[in-house]
Amino acid sequence: MASKQLNGSQIVLKALVDQGVEDVFGYPGGAVLPLYDEIFKQNQLRHILVRQEGGAVHAAEGYARSTGKVGVVLVTSGPGATNAVTGLTDALMDSVPIVCLTGQVPTHLIGNDAFQEADTTGITRPCTKHNYLVKDINDLARVVHEAFHVARSGRPGPVVIDLPKDVLMGQGPYSPPTEAGHKSYRPQLKGDAAQIRRAVGLMASAKRPLFYCGGGVINSGPEASRLLKTLIKKTGYPCALTLMGLGAYPASDKQFLGMVGMHGTYEANMAMHDCDLMINIGARFDDRVTGRLAAFSPGSKKIHVDIDPSSINKNVSVDIPVIGDVAHVLKEMLAVWKTERAKPDTPALKAWWRQIGKWQKRDCLSYKTNSKVIKPQQAIQRLYEATKGHDDVFITTEVGQHQMWAAQFFKFDNPNHWLTSGGLGTMGYGLPAAMGVQVAHPKALVVDIAGEASTMMNIQEMSTIAQYRLPVKVFILNNHYMGMVRQWQDLLHGSRYSETYMDSLPDFVKLAEAFGAVGLRATRPNQLDNVIKEMLATDKAVIADIRVDKMENCFPMIPSGAAHNEMLFGNNGDDSLASEEGMVLV
């Protein structure tokens, strides 16, 4: 063998560099000491030292989703790896490309209950797209390259590489990435031409069409969003987006109906219910979107474009499945629309838009302000208005009511600027994710729209934010409650607020200061704009403690087990309680 021998840690780092990695989020420990030693000796990779491994994975998710690149994580064996599990699961559910390197005890100790041993590949098998245990240093370089390929291609996802310490310390050959595809994993990019022609045929003859688009558009890359916009503009059809899809189509456009699903807009959900053709581009008929399946969009034919064949016909059976990458398929759809000289049915479309206009008049997101307490919706709206002048604004969220209000009231015109934990609904996502975004975009404005309870879940990352001087803004809608859970207690459990009020919360202003950040507070509506202004003018990290109405609930809402045309409007409508069957659902 002619090739130069490197040690295992050098092989890993060289492979990362060859994969275009610039930043790694990690936390050291015994099993990964050799890797950290090599990190010390080089200057091609920047290591961001987090405060808890869970934060590392969410940071890498933020990094990945805001750049389209693979996020990289490095943690030690045992507790390092188990702390990463929530983030890996989050990345799997939301299709985020992550490569997570975990240390492992030396191969001869595997299975011995050695110190800080965990069966990492066993534990992470169901929460990764794929995982590897490298036992032979001759496989090491190939496995790292393969892991990146698997993480980023097809439907993206997290990949774990478990690295025993003796492999990291052994000597072996390095091989660069190759162009040759994977021997078995070959996701289909191009959609079937005949299916696409049938789809376009249906689109041209639809009377009440609706584009229903999701995170798949964003994962396909910015070109997919451009093509989507061209197609939607060409057809004149309405478009609704999922929580994960926000930004895939400009929210400021007239053809945008808002978000679909449990806390989506009345017009988007009613259009979903009443359409005669649903054109699903990169969404997965998630239960938050469909509501009661038996009553889901009963009169429509359905087209479903998805790169993951297992998403097709999983919850909802569709008429025309198209397996392929969104950008590839949209390009073909546009070409066919053109060559077939397809035209929308203008009179029918006019009538459809008239109907949609009536739904829009319902003004489902309206809320009443007053001079005494800040409404959470108001806080987000004011934040949105204040950030309009900024070039590059990224919003992350935690999980709860504030997340839904952010989705409803913050308007995204571009993909990759909205980052939220959709599938797993992980409280504690937003702060480390914002940190990851800021690492990738040092100049951008990055705001975590947060709840006070969620913020506490990964508050330790404020220390990382301080260390790397990341000017992340944590905008807390502080209602003293786990608001979303309290809302369900209102709807389903007789307003018995069992364990959802949080006593003894920290003073967030002092807490910010303790972490070297700036703390701000607004308690009255007339302070809101000033606090937002000051937050945006501060070039350091900020925690803004926005004291909002404690009892406000998030509407409109399709309660679990209900159909799209059974929405609750809360404050501005008359509500019945959710159904008995709905109670067992989450």
Place this chain on the structure above:
Amino acid sequence: MNPQPEQINEHTISVLVDNEAGVLARVVGLFSGRGYNIESLTVAEVDPENALSRITILTSGTPMIIEQIKAQLGRLVPVHKVNDLTLEGPHVARELAMVKVVGSGEKRVESLRIADIFRARAVDSTNKSFVFEIVGDTGKVNAFIKLMEKLGLTEVSRTGVVAIARGTKGI
């Protein structure tokens, strides 16, 4: 689409996979994690040169579930091919069982007689026992075991189903 979407049918699915550590755990974990049935599962390397193993799974579900099972299997990284032998045309399916029967006198003679009818072979015998080896489709193996119950059956070990398409067609 399907006339009886709720009808539950049995399917024999063949999965060609890389013979590598953890691959069986991935397949089995997928079934348990997603609540699918496994009636039987067999696995062995079939192509040592390319390190490929073939897993044969007997499962059941509605057409939508079966479609899901295949799609989910297909997206596992080490999976090369997923074939639904039940849908893809006629196939032969066999399993092998070893059946231990302990007894003496008339029962012992009767067990030999039945084994003969079923073309089961005695692969071990003592004064008081036989181990029969029987090969056949699941129904035949079940029938044989049922008959042995009254004749001193003490233990059964079965392989589960292996299957292959009839004719020239391969997977």
